[in-house]
Structure formats: structure tokens, C-alpha cells
Amino acid sequence: MKNMGFRKKRGDTPNIQFKESMNSLPEIPLNPSLDINIDILKSAYKDCADVVFRDFSISSEINAVLLYIDGLSNTEEIDQHVLMPLIQLKNPIEGPIFERVKKEISVSDIKEFSTIPDIFKQISIGNPIILIERQTMGISVGLPKWEKRSMKEPDAETVIRGPREGFVETLRVNTSLLRRKIRHPLLKMKQISIGGYTETQVIVAYIEGLAENTLVNEVTHRLKRIKMDGILESGYIEEMIQDSPLSPFPQLLNTERPDVAAACLLEGRVIILIDGTPFSLIAPCTFSSLLQAPEDYYNPFYISTLIRWLRYIFFFIGLLAPSAYVAILTFHQEMLPTSLLLTIAQSREQIPFPALVEAFMMEVTFEALREAGVRLPKQVGAAVSIVGALVIGQAATASGLVSSPMVMVVAITGIASFLVPRYAAGITIRLLRFPIMILSGMLGLLGVMLGITTIVAHLCTLKSFGVPYLNSAAGLKLRNVKDVLVRAPWWAMDTRPELFSEDTRNRRREAENQMPSPEKGDGG
């Protein structure tokens, strides 16, 4: 299981080897001779047009070289705060040259290093470096700068009430967003770099004392285990660290919203931020959290509870509606009230296909239309929706290929899968719908039950980072139900959700007796 996606069995010939991360490069120390160092670096950065080597001499005496990657560093600042003071250094240099140079550079973030691999690391994250003649130490200056996308509201998780900011592709911006929400020093951010070529920076964020240590260790351990060429999106990491890699259910949540991430941190979960993508991962994830939307916690609790129940109902509709329709229509005609059956019989009279084929046809068409709608450029989108409305609506029934009750079932099913607030969970029910439909077409309601039983059995075995997937649903502790069956008002949600059975954390998150009432007021 360890080797998923990275099988050593077959491709293990000596010359085809996995590219290890730069961390595992041999630690070549800097040579006292500047020329030798430059030769090593130049051969390393052969054919790299964007790497700039700038030779200069400090106060016209000592040779030095400035090295950076064009476009990753702030050239103006380099000129002004690094090059200029060093070149114009007038006084003859007394004492150790290295310390003197460090003093002259008017930049806050300055690091020292002593090996060649360190140079690669520093300039690849945008820190220009300075190497000086006869010195075995180099200086890296924290002046990275590159083009960033401006922050905007995430499209996949829009809210009516709630903050409008979203994570961006830049890791530092994302960490700052989190830090701005949770200002306590106990918010920890461990940095790991993953990817042989990409060297992607990944941050494990958690609140010390709220997140179980074992959980944090497990997450970091699993992240460190990843050995692959590159991480371009959170999806890479998600598939590499989930507990059951073959399960269709998402075992990590993802979010683009800093407020969701912060809320999860406060519940004692761990956030994984990945450079280069606005999506962050949340671990662990339980089944009930798939059906919770961020807005639930911002709106009044009555409406949140009602909407949550609506979601539960439509979750099952989205999963089962077409299969139940097919099963009842082809196996259990006696189950429907007479007048309803007669109406359906009338509308189905001229349909040339069996109910199962009809349902399959429509569901596949619907999925195709949705996929087309996502991929198409916006200008063509309108055309797709018009054609879609014709295919799945009026024209389909008018042509006599599809019965109108079927159109309704497909439409409701389609809406139902959009009602799941987590896109990943929506995909799962879209996927599971099809095998259940086949089962129902073969075995009727028996098949539907078989499907449900299989899914529930699977859910029972699932774990996300050691937390049972059905945690809050199966435990039946009244305290855990307050955020599952209902959304309890904030003054009643006084404890954090229980994630592990042996919880060593402090679970109380509110002082006692927080319900507001006139007696408690002390003013006017």
C-alpha cells in the first residue's frame, strides 16, 4: 500500500531512478575560491536564461558575486539596498569582511549559509545571494517578489453572509490570512517541502493544545513520506496521504476560505496549506462535515438547522432517486398509489426504452451537459445551457424518447447533487448513483438496499487520520449531535466536537452559561 502510484517493483532499473528532493543532494561546502564556486554554479545553471550572475567588487577591493533569478526577486530593492551600499563602501575595510557586509545591507531578512545546495534553495524561492572572495559562507537576502493574483471571493464556496476573502496561490499570503484570523502564538505552522523538482512548500498549520499531538505527527509523517516529482495542486497530496486510497469518499476536506480553515483549526483539526494553489486541505474529515456549509454558522440557527435537514434529505435523493424510480417501476408496481401509477403508465406508454435504459440515458446526458458547462469558455456557455434545456426538457418528452416523470426525477437528482456544500462529496454521490441504478435495474428495491448496505458498511470501516468517518453520526452522544442533527446556537455549542475517543485536549470552547438574557446585562 505504501507504494501506490510509485511502484518500485517494475521500473526499478538502475538508471531510472526517482529524482530525490534537493535536501538529499550531497552537502558540498562552499569553496574559499570564489571562481570555483562560480564555476560550480554556472555549470549547474547552464542554459538557464533567467539566472543572473552579477560580478562586482566591494569598495573596489574584494570581488564578490550577486546571484538571483530574474522575476523572482525584487531587482529595484536589490540595486538600492544591496548593490549600492556595497559598491560605494568607502572606508578601507577593517576587521572581518563578512560581518561588515552584513551590516551594510539594509534588508531585514538576512540568512547565512555554507553549502552549494543551500544556494539552490535560496535563489529558487527568490532570495538573491551574495558570495564573497575567500569566504566559506554566503549571504542570502530576503527580497523575493513575483506577480501575485489579487485576492477574490472563491467561486466554489460563495456565501451570502460571511467574509468574501479567499486563499490565493501564494503560500505566504495564505499563512498571513490565517495568522490574521488567529493571532495567538500557539498557532503553529510547520513547513515541509515536497516534490523532487517542484520543491513545493507545504505548511502544516495547527493550534497547539487544541490539535492532538498524535494527529499533527501523523500528518507530518505522511507528508514527509511523499516522494514524487512535483506537487501542483492539493489533490496530489490528498491522494497520497488518505487512509483508504481506493475509497470514493473524500477523506480530507478542502477549502478556499480562510474563515473555514480558521474554524477547523479552532475545532482542533489540522490545515495543510500548499504553495501554488488556493486550496487548503483539512484533516481529519468526518461524514457529517461534508454536509456542513460555512454559512450554517453565520446564519440564525433555526434556518441553519432546517437547511441542514434539507441537505440530508437531498443527499439521499441525489443518491437514490433514479434507482428508486427504476426499481419501483420495473419491479414493484404495486407500491405506488393507483392514481399515481396510472399517470406514470400513461406517460410511459409510448417510450421505446425500458425504465433503466431511460434513466441511464438521461443521467449520462445530464452529467455530460454539466461537464461541458464547466469546461466551455464563458461565451459558449449560453449555447450549452439552451441546448441542455432542450435535451433534458421539452424536446426529450415531445420526441417521445423520454417520459416526463423521468425528466423530473433527473432534474431533481441534478439539483440534489448541487445541494451538497462540499464539491468533493457531490462528486461521490454522482459517482455512486450509477452502480446503484444498475443494481436497482437488476434486483429492484432489493438491489437498492444492497447498494445502501454496501455503502454504509464501507463508511463504517473508513477512517480519516484515525478518526472514524461516521464519528458524530454513530457515537450517539448527545453532545456530539449538536452540530450534526441540528446546528445548535453558538451559546450552546460550548464544547469542541469530539474527534478521538481518548481526547486529551481541552474540549471546552466557551465559558459556562453563555446564553444571553436581560439579567446578565450590567449596563443601562
Add this chain to the structure above:
Amino acid sequence: MCKIQAIKRTFTLFLLIFLSSMVLTGCWDRTEINDLALILAAGMDKGKNNNIELSVLVFIPRPQQSGQGNEMSSGGSSGQSFVRSAEGKTIADAMARLQEALTRKIFWGQSEVILIGDKLAKKGISEQIDFWMRHSEPRIRADVLVAKGKAKTVLKAIPELEKDASIQLRKIVKSHIGVRVTVKDLLQMLSHTSNVAVLPWVENLPPTQMDKKKAIPIIKGAAVFKDGKMVGRLSDKETRGILWPRNEMKTGVITISFTGEEGSISLNLLRSHNKLIPSIKNGKWSMRIKTNADLEVFQNTTEFNLFDPNVIKKAEKKVVYEIEERERLVMTELQKKLNADILGFADEFEKKYPQIWKKNRDQWNEIFPEIAVSFDTKVKIQRTGLADEKHKRGAER
């Protein structure tokens, strides 16, 4: 690690074989709704040579808004269903014959009405009920009725308001005008020691002048069965009398008038509750029928002022008399003439006096006509309405 994978692989292989075997069987009880002949109602009649004639009302699933309009508009007589019948030695036999003449598979699952022709009813129905209970498809909650004349003609009737006879009968039965008996109830009644049953009696209303084709089946009284054979009929009024003790009285208007007074008062039943209280004293069997009823005034054509409590008391007394009169009427009919215990007296005695009942079970037919029945009726007029009597005096002036 390798072991687990090997187990997984074999498991997947088995799963695949298992799944494909289900597809390959090719013979499962899957039936498209287009291949079913949906039976809405069934009728049983006495056929020639002791045969059973089975008639079925089959639904025609014709799309409602078909493009070719001329076909639909002329379709009047046949409508959305048709009646087909076949004879056979048993119902199952007749059904097989019927199937030969139908292109689609007969489907009993939606048949909610079973009609029995009066000739067959007089001959005996116990053997025929067996089919409806034993076969897995028909609903045991289907309503059973007895038709005057042939069941087939009742099925063929096209009522004015409803689409076909099946819906018409079902809705009428539901409205609690007469008794309501399902296949299950009938079987229970027939297998009881007293072996009596009561079924609603259906007659076709004579065709109206406007449309001679249309005949409307309605419920008119009840048919009483003893030992599986129909032995008599109860009139509409008598049926009301048995509805009270059977606790099936749900709606109804009682009209009372006073001697020496013009006009009458009509009262609507709001709710009623009934209880049978058996007692055996010194070897004398007796039964007290206890009735509690709440009523409201619908119309008052007398001079009485209903705001006067004394008048209300008087009216209540009169209503009690009316109800008891109806019950008394039917009791004499049941006890003296039919000797049919359709109110379930036997059950009550068995519950209260199990030992005595065991000894006397075989003599029940002799005991039942001799049971002294008494009535204990309490009536309350709850609402008199807002209108007072002044407007009538104004009209006289």
C-alpha cells in the same frame, strides 16, 4: 502487504464473477410497466355449468394529450378502461383464459375493488375468496362488494364524476355511507365461529334522462352472508343501524320532528363512540349497546329557540330515540329473521366469559336470537349555530 493485496485481488475477482452471473441469468421478474395490463377492478359472476365468470376492468394507458385530437374526442364510450371477461372452473382458470386474450401480463397489484355478482353470492363465496388471499399479487386490502345483478354490468358502468367504476366504488366505500369490508376482513369474518359476514350492496342507479348510456353504481344497504352464502339484505336504513355498533358511523344527518309541532331539526353527526357490553346473569345472555354521540345543528325549521337549554334537552332525547329506533330495527332483523351475528357479539362474549363461551360455542346459533339487547345512548348537541329564531317570525309577519 502482499498477502492483503492477493486477498483483495481474489475478492475483486469473485465480486466480478458474482456480478456478471446476475446479468447473465437473463430471467428475473423484471417487468416494464408497458408490459402490464393494470387491473383496476375485478368482478366474479356465476357462469354456465357451475363455472366462474371473471370480469376485469383493464386500464388503457393512453397518453392524455395525444397530437391526433380527432381520435380522442370521439373515444367517449370506451374511455380509459375496458371490461373483458372469461369463464373457467376456478378464478385462476378463468384468469388463464383471460390472459390468452390480452397482450399484456395481468397485474393484480392495483386492483382495489372486488365485486361479487348476487347469483354467485347466493351460491357461496368462501371458495372464491381463497384465490384473493392465496395469490401474492392481489391486495388483501381491496374492498369487496356485492352487486345487484351481474358484477360485469356494474364494472361496465361509466359514472359521471369519476373515470371508471373502480374509482367510483372505492370512493363511495371510503365515504363511510355503508359498511367497509376488505378481503382480509371478509376472510376473518368467514373463518370465525359464527361464520357470518356483511358486505356492501351495490346497485346501478337508473340512467338519467340526459345521458342514457351512463349508469352510476352506488351503495344501497348491505348483503348478509351466513356460512359463506348470501342469506339476506339489509336496507339503507337498517345498514345505518349496524354502523352505530360497528363503530363505523362517521358522518350522517339525523332529522327529528316533534309531535304536534311543525317543521323539524336536522343534526349532523360530529363524532360517535360505541361499545358493546355483554353480560351473562343466571344463564341469561344479554348485550348492552352503549353509544355516545356529539352532534351539531344544521337546520331548524321549527319554532323552537335552540338557545333554550330545555329545548336542547328535548331534542337530545328525541335523537336518542331515533338512534335506538334504527338499532332496534336492525337487531330484530338480525336476530329473528337472519340469525346472523354481524356485529361481533360472539367476540365480546368470548372475551368476557371465555369459560362459558367454550361450553356454549356450538349452540351459538340457538343462543344468538335469544340474547336480550338493551341500548344505552348518550347524545350531546354541541353546536347550535349562530342563527336565532327571530328571522322566521319576521317572515311570518
